[in-house]
Amino acid sequence: MLDVILHPTYFPNIVHFVAMVKSDSVCFEVCDNYQKQSYRNRTEIYGANGKLALTVPVSYSQKNRQLYRDVKIANEDDWQLQHLKSLQSAYSMSPFFEFYIDDLMPLFETKFDFILDLNFKCFEILQDSLQLELNISESAVFEKEPLNKTDYRPLVKRNYEANNLEKYTQVFTEKHGFIPNLSILDLLFNEGPNTELYLTRQSVNLC
Template identity: 75%
Template sequence: MNCLIHPTYFPNVAHVTIMVKSDVVYFEVCDNYQKQSHRNRTEIYGANGKLALTVPVSYTQKNRQLYKDVKIANEDNWQQQHIKSLQSAYSMSPFFEFYIDDLMPLFENRFDYILDFNLHCFEVLLHMLQLNIISKPTLCFEKEPIDKIDYRQLVKRNFEVNTLQPYTQVFTEKHGFISNLSILDLIFNEGPNTELYLKKQTL
């Protein structure tokens, strides 16, 4: 199958499950930006439970902008805050030390646009997991896509996925299993087993 999906900030497990099972991943890059979505937000498992990491963007609802034109608000020191949060959440996970060096350039280099940054995140994930996923950007916005299964609804923050199989997380004993977090949660906890886990999931 071919899928149509939004590039997001370290996509959640459901997003990557769809990508791994697709022949071609079409990234929606021709839509209008919308707030309150996973476009600029990822969720990890901190010591107190679910923790949202949000990339600040320069955007107002009054002036509609295309997703590809929305800039990151780099005056906020968000990159340092995010890497500290990841270190605090996952430094005790089995595979943190194995993968963290691959992620560091994303938090050390400046990125001007949220879409470009998200696509860089995707490329880093492919490298980390040695995945061969064919991806293409959309050339125009299609309300009713042709020859693609539309998974764009997964970008919504309130879209729930409860069918994912549990795996051991750092703070499972404190708060239980939290489903559909950032793919980083799965990678740090499952390491090389990540791809096999994703292929076993059904949405």
């Protein structure tokens, strides 16, 4: 049995999904303090000029520690439209963009107050699009060293490097080469129904 714990993130990167697909149960960490400079509110895609970060603006002060679940989205900026336009620009020529984009539209047309709510809805839609059957739960308390779970929470850090991922064809591969561990959207738009098979062939390395 492989039971894992990790953070819900915005359009999770490929390694996050590898960890989930290869586990027997997934526990989402929802009792931690929010930390900046992570994938909690950020995803990375492959644009015409290379790697492009899409960041959800949040109202957060470093002075007062906040729980992840309490952090609000700064909806003054029209970030949803900007993210949608970036995805259209990056992936409109990909083989499966038109197949999946309608499923994702509620994420760009619905106002979310909290980043955690957005991330859970994001995961829910992706799980449905990928037709993944996963055993999901949420943490009840914060455990620095979780019992009986493989701790994949470090995957949320932006300095995590996944250099062992198998290459696949990306829209701008000929311009900038293969870029590993982007948002699951990059894999989904390029590989479509083969996405799950690709994920099961990969491994997670925390070293």
